[in-house]
Amino acid sequence: MTTNGTGGNIVHLFKDPPPEQAAPAAGVPSRPERLWVRSGRVVRTVVGHERAMGAGRAVVRHGMYVIGGGRIVVRRVWDSRTAARYERMLRAAEAAGNHDAAVAWEERGARFRAARHRRRMDLLTAPVQAAKSAAAGAGATVGALLLLGVVMALASEDFTELGTPLMAAIELVNGLLFVASIVWGIGVLIGPWAAVAGLWAVGRRRQAAPNWTLPARERDDAGAPITPSVVVTALRDLGIPTLRKAIKEMGDAGAAMLSPIVLAGCGVEVDATLPSGVSTIEVQNRRRKLAENLGRHEHEVFITIPTAARTVRLWIADSGALDEPIGPSPLVTDPDLKANYKTGRAPWGQDLRGDAAALSLYQRHLLVTGLSNQGKTAALRALALWLALDPSVEFRIADLKGVGDWGMFDGLASVLIQGPTDDHVIEATEMVEGGVAEMERRLQAPPGTVHPPLILVVDEAQMAFMCPALDGEKRPYGGSKATSRYFMAARKIHNQGRAVNVMLWQGTQDPTDQNLPKLVREGAHTRASLALGTESQARMALGDKAVDGGAAPHLLRQGLDKGTLVVASDGIEVPAGQASLTVRTHYISTDDAGEVATRAKAMRDGVTTVHVLDTGQQHDPLADIAAVIGTAPRLLTQDVLKRLAARNAKAYGHWSFGDLTRVLEGTGAEPYKSDGRMVIGRDRIAHALTNRPEGDAGTAAG
């Protein structure tokens, strides 16, 4: 008897119970637990234990190797003894719609059956033949042994030698039987184990155990190598009933749908010819599921449609490889790089196969689209920087964001407008209209005249289309009406600029019908798109043909696939049958861009960049000529005309050499010949400016 230590006032009427019989804690039933509850808990504890789970899985796995191996061996034997293999291949060829192959397999099957029938008929007569042969063989052997005995008896004159060879042969057979009985005994003992080991080895080699029994590291198939069986299984499990049925019927022969799997850049490429009744679009529409079935993320699988009928081309990235950056641009690494507008190609980046992706810019209007902050400006600028390394190319640039992304073109471009306001849009519009004036002037030039390239760049062009401002004649700058000034100027250049090398490059964000009218987007020869929000935007950016052919910028990941764009152009090498190419562009930072621009500037003699277009009626030709000559000691008259037109399209867009000579007549700065070509001298103009009579400036448009 004792007192309770805590209360001190409870008195038990029995001795202290042993610890295992102590009162249960509150909430635990005092009744003894039922056996099954306890066993359940034990099983749960044991099974929940990862090590036990691992051991359990190993047991099941190795057991399944034996069972699976047995199945494989039985099937092999069955295949070799029956026409099952031919039947299967026949069904596979039929399911794949390959009738030639089906006929070939049918013929092979028929030949196999005929040969088997012959063998079976031979088998009927075989026992009699065998018995005859055995009897003849035994008779001949006994005869030979007896003859040998006679020879030995005669030789030794001892008749007991007569039966010696026969007896020796009988003893030999006896000995062999004895050895065979021992070997048989051992064989009976270890044979079954050897057979089990053999089946296990076959099962293991063919991975015949279910996936859940594999160790954790093998079970995780994310990023696993792509094998024919992985691709066929992934296609089978896409959820397309016809495809599933056809592949099931093909069995192992499903791999016949596939071309060889080849390494392609940081991934692999394989063509899959779909069975009849399955269309390529059904597979394309299930890209995410296909990617997951292949153990990849959606962005790591690209489905395109090659020329072969009913075929999809799958490019499957090595897991995570697309998230690795590609190397720096050759523009940055090669300080001696030069460009050629006509024959060269801008090194833009790499395609998914890892091959260099280079774009020809010759006589191609350009449209680069994408959501905000995906690398559109960087991609467009990279092309301009490359082309700037061809000194014959003139740039006029309007950056309607104006945070300095194009600042390095100051001193390189003849016009550089930077800013987001309506005034900037108005100037950009007038810049493009200046391009139209130049284009029209060129179109009237004598046939055969060579026109140096003039590239008009409008970055953030959606700002121009959305601008609500009206001009003095109430014509809108923005919009897409027949009176809309930016729209009409862009259309005119799209329609006629190519032949005279007046090209329009536009960068635009988040396209809609309003901020990127249909006629303008379709006027571009080269269309490229970074990540976009929807498929309908992808269609706007690249056109229906490219999207129907598998171009999917809407499936690029916003924020993660910066600088990756889908290009539809005849200026880039696209694999036969494909309508577009996915390119991961080299990133040229603003600092690096500055260095490339410095190199480009060094190739030209001082370009004076105009930042504010002079569009007033009052202008001063002499001062303007001085301004456009800039720091060069002299400038070709044709370049002076070009730069004047860029500076003030209204006043000078239509000027000819005659106008230039007229204005400079009597000033002492008239055009003169240098190295056989007409030029205007910087110093002479400066002299004429300082010496001209008061009140001569501000001439009306000539």
Ligand SMILES: Nc1ncnc2c1ncn2[C@@H]1O[C@H](COP(=O)(O)OP(=O)(O)OP(=O)(O)O)[C@@H](O)[C@H]1O
């Ligand atoms: N090729 C590239 N590779 C990797 N990152 C890039 C690449 N191009 C751009 N980026 C990253 O994306 C950022 C945005 O680039 P950029 O300014 O060209 O985008 P944008 O689409 O023109 O943006 P927005 O039009 O909204 O101003 C850059 O600062 C850079 O960090």
